[in-house]
Structure formats: structure tokens, C-alpha cells
Amino acid sequence: MKMCPMCGVAKDVSAFYPTSSYCKPCHKQRSREYRKQPHQRTKIRAAKNAWLKDHPEVNRRNVAAFRARRKASRVPVTVSPDHALVREAVIRLGMTKQRMQQLIDHGQLVAVRKGRHWLIDRSDLERFVTQRIRENRDHHTT
Ligand SMILES: [Zn+2]
Numbered sequence: 001m002k003m004c005p006m007c008g009v010a011k012d013v014s015a016f017y018p019t020s021s022y023c024k025p026c027h028k029q030r031s032r033e034y035r036k037q038p039h040q041r042t043k044i045r046a047a048k049n050a051w052l053k054d055h056p057e058v059n060r061r062n063v064a065a066f067r068a069r070r071k072a073s074r075v076p077v078t079v080s081p082d083h084a085l086v087r088e089a090v091i092r093l094g095m096t097k098q099r100m101q102q103l104i105d106h107g108q109l110v111a112v113r114k115g116r117h118w119l120i121d122r123s124d125l126e127r128f129v130t131q132r133i134r135e136n137r138d139h140h141t142t
Contacts, residue, residue: 006030077117084125086111086118092129 003010006026020027035044052059079085084092089109090100104111104118109128111118 074116077115079117079119082122083119084122086120089120089125092125093132 001010002013002016002023004016004021004023004026006022006029009023011023015023017024017027022030034040052062077085086097086100086104090097093100100109103109109120110124111120113119
């Protein structure tokens with residue numbers, strides 16, 4: 001008989017793994033908890049991927065389910081007429097997405113998030129566009 005320090009029950013030696021001081025159910029429980037730690041994630045992911053490679057049927061099913069979920073979550077955005085998508089602003093101003101992001105970060109343009117999209121108040125955008133045009137004109141005449 002051997003005493004398990006986790007559940008505190010004395011069990012036959014056959015209920016223990018040879019190298020563990022915990023009984024088999026407790027040992028498994030502890031392993032499960034150990035694997036939940038963040039630094040174990042890459043190892044777990046690698047093991048799961050290896051398993052999926054051996055089970056292509058399951059893999060295909062999982063991928064199909066994932067794509068269905070993603071498709072369901074991607075409902076087209078409805079933009080009210082007084083707002084513009086950042087994508088549209090980028091085209092109007094002829095600048096890169098990164099430059100636009102900078103302007104938003106620096107508070108020169110106000111953008112609000114709606115789902116996956118960023119929206120700009122249309123009056124703000126118009127003001128910004130006219131201001132930019134004026135700045136460019138002044139720059140060229142001086
Ligand atoms: Zn135990």
C-alpha cells in the first residue's frame with residue numbers, strides 16, 4: 001500500500017506509476033494542469049498538429065468548421081451616410097494605410113471602431129481633405 005499525497009488515499013502500488021508519488025488519476029490531473037501553463041503551449045500545439053497530420057479526415061472537418069464560423073462572423077458592415085470607412089479616406093487622400101494610421105494615432109483624424117472596421121465622421125473627413133488641399137496649394141505657391 002502507498003499513500004497518495006494529493007488525494008490522501010492509501011492505494012495499492014499498482015494504482016501508481018513507478019516514477020510518480022501520486023496515484024494514477026492524481027498524476028494525470030497534475031499533468032493536465034501542468035500542460036495549461038503558457039510556456040507549454042508551443043509543445044501542445046506541435047503535438048496537436050502532429051496528431052492532425054495523422055488524421056486528415058478530422059483535420060478537414062475542423063478546417064471546414066473554422067471557415068464556417070469565420071464566415072458567419074463576417075457580416076458586411078453597414079455605414080451610415082454621415083460616416084466614411086477609413087479605406088475610403090485612404091483612397092480620397094491618396095496616402096498609405098500606415099500614414100492614415102499615424103494621423104489617427106496623433107489625433108489629427110478621429111476614427112471610431114465598428115466591428116472589424118474603422119469609421120471616420122464624414123464632416124471631419126471633408127474638413128481634413130479641404131485643409132490638406134489648401135496646405136498643398138500654399139506650399140506650392142510659396
Ligand atoms: Zn491520488
